[in-house]
Ligand SMILES: Nc1ncnc2c1ncn2[C@@H]1O[C@H](COP(=O)(O)OP(=O)(O)OP(=O)(O)O)[C@@H](O)[C@H]1O
């Protein structure tokens with residue numbers, strides 16, 4: 001029983017990370033229709049930058065925001081240099097571009113930092129809390145809290161602010177949005193910046209628990225994308241739920257089946273979702289126009 | 291004056307394209323055979339100028355990669371489907387060739403078994419996966435590749451785990467010995483790989499100009515229209531997927547034998563990306579693109595150390611830049627330039 | 634073969650784009666679908682040709698229920714179509730575009746195609762001849778080797794007709810075939826459609842050019858906001874007050890009238 005509880009706790013912790021990545025995917029997808037395969041790299045940028053700064057003696061409360069800002073800058077650069085010049089390109093080209101960007105960033109990370117595995121201390125120490133037979137790292141609470149905060153922020157931002165509504169309008173119809181005077185270019189910049197910041201934040205929060213290294217981005221992207229698909233592409237609530245579910249499935253697989261194959265569970269979930277319910281749990285079914 | 295010429299001249303894009311659209315006339319040699327001969331000449335040219343075994347080894351890699359990338363050309367260039375997991379099929383071919391001889395199965399049979407296994411797997415997962423399009427397909431193939439890679443690195447009892455395994459068995463030298471030719475091992479593998487690449491290219495070119503190939507290229511441009519013309523899109527895509535998996539598996543089997551050693555990284559994500567990069571760099575629409583992409587990305591790392599140090603950045607940069615600056619790849623780009631110069 | 638549409642419908646996010654539409658298109662006749670923009674004409678074609686899955690209703694070909702069959706299966710039962718927003722293969726030449734339409738007649742198998750066997754070449758040669766003939770008929774023979782990406786809108790419209798014709802279809806759905814054509818080309822398309830129907834094919838036509846519609850249709854179905862508001866011969870439709878109110882307007886009616894007296 002306490003074993004199960006322990007698996008659930010760790011499942012929710014990693015699930016919250018996947019949820020944050022999925023929210024980043026969702027934001028960019030909603031604004032531009034692009035699925036950004038480089039999303040996982042932002043997580044690495046956040047984690048590695050924070051680790052380097054903290055390693056150099058910078059206090060966490062300065063290092064963490066700096067790492068998020070670094071991620072955000074890279075996000076904007078990614079949009080400006082790689083996505084924007086290929087706006088009208090066919091889908092296949094966009095896929096190759098974001099994959100290429102992801103590989104490029106991975107290499108850049110290796111060049112700027114190193115090939116080591118990094119971690120730093122949890123924000124509130126690493127002394128585990130005991131709750132009903134399970135132990136919880138205080139950092140887990142930071143992670144879960146962070147994801148919920150991101151979700152709440154996005155819900156508020158997209159529905160309640162002018163800039164956020166601009167993103168939504170751009171997503172549903174770029175031309176019409178431009179016609180009614182919405183600056184669609186700014187909306188795109190903003191969505192890449194925000195989405196990258198969210199990814200970097202996930203990395204900053206997660207690194208004390210999951211560790212990070214230059215090459216984990218693809219796996220992170222795959223997990224985040226599984227979460228997105230499970231929840232339903234385009235739905236923020238779906239991203240949150242999907243992330244938590246993937247995390248739980250993974251933790252239970254690791255606990256009860258084989259820790260070697262915990263990463264496989266995300267993939268198997270994707271396949272099942274795609275075959276059984278392609279629109280995901282919360283996604284609307286759409287009919288492609290012809 | 292030259293400017294006037296360009297505006298009126300009909301644009302022809304690429305030799306193959308021309309072959310496809312040429313009016314009916316009796317040809318002494320078909321496009322497939324012609325491609326085979328061109329490749330054969332190139333293989334021979336390599337052998338003429340190579341000064342040492344080292345060059346032969348690199349040359350062998352070029353041809354093996356060309357073969358694998360030709361499979362990507364069929365899938366990506368003809369049908370427009372992105373697979374990020376093809377290294378998985380490559381590795382299945384390679385590992386079967388490595389593992390089965392340890393259980394008393396001769397190398398040629400092991401190779402066949404590996405290729406068949408890859409084909410069957412592609413067939414089994416292809417149908418459901420290929421119902422997906424665009425992003426979903428890319429993600430699903432990425433996951434599939436990861437799964438294969440995971441099995442290869444975790445099941446150490448069978449595969450040697452992350453350290454890889456030694457491949458024992460056949461040596462191509464013996465093939466040539468049978469016909470009385472004495473070659474060094476590196477040379478022998480070079481000829482075998484070159485021959486395989488030439489056959490592979492000829493087959494892909496045959497396909498392009500055939501009824502099945504037209505259906506595939508139609509799907510590339512509009513699957514709705516293709517379906518309205520009676521093309522069973524799911525079946526056609528699944529066939530292309532299987533064909534391209536077979537290419538990868540044969541290439542993998544050859545690599546295992548020629549190298550004598552393999553690691554799970556042959557099935558890793560980066561290897562899948564490398565194959566796609568070769569295809570898009572050279573030009574995914576033709577087998578000559580596959581050759582040029584494979585040549586550049588195999589040979590350059592041998593001469594330029596930046597390649598080794600900054601492999602990821604170079605590969606990623608090439609993917610992004612090619613897609614932005616010359617979407618169809620080097621070969622069509624150069625052919626277009628050439629045609630424009632001429633007219 | 635006759636095409637029976639019976640109570641067909643679909644909704645997108647609560648909006649009924651096509652709602653309970655029924656009609657019959659007969660062989661040797663041109664049945665036209667008209668109606669204002671957004672009336673659901675193209676959506677109706679997408680339902681009939683298996684691009685969308687209908688949420689209600691039946692489609693029958695010669696009395697045989699074909700509802701819900703995938704597009705390629707419908708094509709094998711003799712249905713072909715063109716697309717309002719053009720679905721050509723831009724990377725191919727005009728000839729290759731049309732040759733693709735021969736897919737169902739081509740009998741070579743995959744192995745023969747891969748190995749470049751004589752049978753594959755023979756099939757290709759046959760398709761090429763058939764495609765050339767269809768291009769000729771659509772008035773595009775000189776452009777056979779031009780890449781489709783370099784052809785004009787009106788030419789591409791006719792290219793789609795040629796491509797649909799070579800499938801050997803018995804039912805042909807044409808979505809605004811004369812859009813983007815000048816007066817001369819429109820007249821050519823007009824004659825072509827007429828000839829196709831005269832061969833005994835069942836032609837269903839969506840068109841905004843009222844002169845053309847009135848000239849060549851035997852039967853007209855009028856849609857408005859997804860529903861059928863009228864049906865009948867050209868004469869009847871031209872004088873139907875509902876149709877004039879919903880679609881034709883005074884100008885359209887005059888134009889239709891003029892067409893009747895050409
Ligand atoms: N795939 C789809 N998803 C959502 N709405 C759709 C889809 N296809 C069509 N619609 C909607 O259905 C309605 C009918 O559109 P349709 O294209 O059938 O009109 P139409 O009669 O062909 O118009 P036009 O004369 O302009 O071609 C429109 O409101 C359109 O926006």
Ligand SMILES: [Mg+2]
Pocket residue numbers: 674675676717
């Ligand atoms: Mg329409």
